[in-house]
Amino acid sequence: MKVLQANMHRSRTANDLLLQIALEHHVDLAIISEQYKTREDGLWIEDETKTAALWIPAFSTVTHHTPIRQNCYVSAQVADWTVISCYLTPSDDITTFQRKLEDIEDAAKQAQGKVILAGDFNSRAEEWGMASTNSRGRKILNMAARLGMVVANIGSAATFRRPGNEGTIPDITLVSEEMANKVAEWKEQEYKKAKKDLNIAIRKSKINKWKCLCNDVNSDPWGLGYKIVMKKLRSRRSLPELQVEQMDNIVGALFPTHEIRPRRRTVPDLEERVDMFTLEESVRSTNSLKSRKAPGPDNIPAEVLQAIAERRPNLLLDMFNACIRKGLFPKQWKLQRLVLISKV
Structure with a gap:
């Protein structure tokens, strides 16, 4: 099963990029934080605050059941894994953070078999590539130890970058310790490069479609170009009702008549x-x-x-x-x- 973890940061561009990456890499399941909006393609399960979600694309063949939606997380049984997607906002005080973390821990304890716990925890720890560990990070590490889970993050590539500031790694992935060897090729997707590639692909597609439309107009005046224009015209308000005399005057002014002259020989x-x-x-x-x-x-x-x-x-x-x-x-x-x- 191929799993994609993505923090959308409420971005429309990232939302478009999500489908492109899922198609290119044949993703079976996406674990989402801070989604832009609810997706209508495939199965979409989100938490009560609409900040964490699980997305199974329409082309995926994995089975799923038992979705659970709570305040800061959502979980579901996907294939033979229990997958939990969560988002812990940085504005919470440490007491609220601890309470939400305990709710997530209870959900993981009740899960049967293999577990993937992933999301944006807004915390720091050396175990997932940060320079230091803060109090939030220590609480997450303690929870992982109690659950018998390990950090799957590899490397120190930033998963969040604010303009003008150093990148951070708020997004982490935890997996059951006995199944850690089953996690292969865990890696970060460079957002800037992927966004640039998508923009280039979109630009090329628009240019090609525009050329095709222009060629179609030249070769077939009643083809797609005509249909697009007529669709726009039909969406406008209907013409006001006119009397027969008024219509005759309009037609006579626009299309004046003259006597037919004999053709010159x-x-x-x-x-x-x-x-x-x-x-x-x-x-x-x-x-x-x-x-x-x-x-x-x-x-x-x-x-x-x-x-x-x-x-x-x-x-x-x-x-x-x-x-x-x-x-x-x-x-x-x-x-x-x-x-x-x-x-x-």
Whole structure:
């Protein structure tokens, strides 16, 4: 059984990171302290103060039963282990701390067989990597001795780090002494590195999804992009009721009608009716284009046109005037491209 112990510190990012790590390492059970919120995927059991929890992911196959929820801890039988998750707040005085610790000890005594007791105890002891032992740490060590449990923490990596301060190790894991040799590969997960890796993965995923959406809009105007926009529009308030006359006036103003004119059979001699472009006008209009912008459907960037206007201005001038003389313009010049702007 793979067990993950995590102190969430009420962090939304840590909550997202929890699922990512559980999936990557195929975690069967997570022992949680200071959770961000109740998870809806899988089985979630939390204590009465919502500061300690046990989470069995939906993809886990371990069995469980007999959950117990108390003031500062929660316990359950998971596979053939009794697992207790607890959180002891640093604001408690030593008397309150002792009383809560006694409740946790009673729960461990009543457990049958193998026991894992883990959580954020907010205490110090050399046995789990701290430089010194305080009164809280001594009380926990005495409790572990009475229960026949040992500290499973290996190394001295900090499990909590406040900006600008030295890291501490408030999170510890205790296991039954006779089963200590069954605990393999106990290690800390570096939160900063895992958070950085997750952010990079999320960023890459967003970029890929955005590119796919843009390609879908170009290839299928009625595809996913259209459905997203229509979903947003449907969520708005319904239009006010209008009279038939009002609707006719609106449609007439937006879509005016005119008499149908016969189609021309020949192209008129526009050279006599329309002035041709001058070289100065061609260069000035080309230089007015904004650089570093996405090209249109013709896929010609503004920088290319500006370079041509600088080195071969007559080339553009002849092309523009030929379009006017013949009354013909490229189809790409008559198209528009719908671009969705990402707000991420």
